[in-house]
Structures are given as structure tokens and as C-alpha cells.
Amino acid sequence: EVQLVESGGGLVQPGGSLRLSCAASGFSLSSYEMNWVRQAPGKGLEWVSYISSSGSSIYYADSVKGRFTVSRDNAKTSLYLQMNSLRAEDTAVYFCARSAFDIWGQGTMVTVSS
């Protein structure tokens, strides 16, 4: 079964850091571009970051540029999102999604609060 499973969410204080992971199974991660998308409570979807299949091309939304870093380990079939200098407005469910969002994970909640 094709599946994405996120982990690493939790409660963190403003200014803190968190690293999200996304484990892929049922398909060859190395063949696909990947994305992170977030959804604040009661709000719509917001694209966060893109990484090409090889990792050579990376893009970020302006709202996270300079604070978030996306990476991947194709050998470990995992995608990562390192989030630094977290703000209250980063509070959201974070989803990893394959390619043009044809497969989504279940999401992991990140809460930034003191």
C-alpha cells in the first residue's frame, strides 16, 4: 500500500525548533518530488516547501523562508522538515504529500505556544 506517515509534531515554545519526519512506503521515494503543506486550525491549505526527487531543487513559501529547511534521505525513504525560530502563526497540522499532492500523509500537529 502506498503510504506516507508523518511524525515529530508536538508543543514547542516560540523561538524553538522541531524536526518533522515523513516515512514513505509502497513506492520508490527517490522517483518523486515531495512537498510539505500545512493547515492552521480552521483554515485552508498552505504550501510550505518543495524538494525535487534528487534534492537538487528546493523551494519555500515566503512565510517560512530562512527558518525552515527541507531535506530527504532516499536511502531511508524519508522526508524531513527542520523548523527553527518557530512562531505562533506556525501552529498547524503539517502534511507531507507526494508530487502534485496525489498521496498525502495523515498529518502531524505542531503547536507553538508558551
Place this chain on the structure above:
Amino acid sequence: QSVLTQPPSASGTPGQRVTISCSGSSSNIGSNTVNWYQQLPGTAPKLLIYSNNQRPSGVPDRFSGSKSGTSASLAISGLQSEDEADYYCAAWDDSLNGWVFGGGTKVTAL
């Protein structure tokens, strides 16, 4: 404020046709394909339409998509109660070098 503009809500009686619009610009919808996603309450989004008008395997044929210029639309022909959900359009934006989503449309079966 989302880059792609969708109406916040749409509704219809069971069996009725419901249409959702998605308006963008030359840098996104005007130059790239549009995808649509369905998000049922408390769940992750699901791909509904890709490449403007293609349905993934398993998506009922009552869902259809179209695109013209810098706008796209999703139609639900024969609305069913299980279609109550939030619907989002998305496209790659060449100017922003990123994906842009619509603000979402909540569909209600009256």
C-alpha cells in the same frame, strides 16, 4: 489572502449540480494545470482532479474539472450527502516558484 480565489461556500439539494470556481492569474492557472482536492472533516485532503480534468482511479465520474484561461472550475453532477466537504484548487505558480492553493470552498448538501 489566497493567491487562487474560490467562493467560501456552495450548496445544493441532493441530485443537483454544484459548481465551484477557482480564479488565478497568468503565472499560475494561465500557464500550468489545475488540481482539485477534497477534504472530508478531520481527514487529510484527497486528490480529486488532476491536470485540469483527469480523474484518478476510484473518483466517481460525477466529479469533473475544466479550465479556461486563468480560471478553472469543479463540477459535482448529482450532489450526494457524502460529498459534503471542503474543496481546494491548486496550481504551480511560475512567479512565486511554489504551489498556490485556493482558500477552499465548503460544499453543503441541503
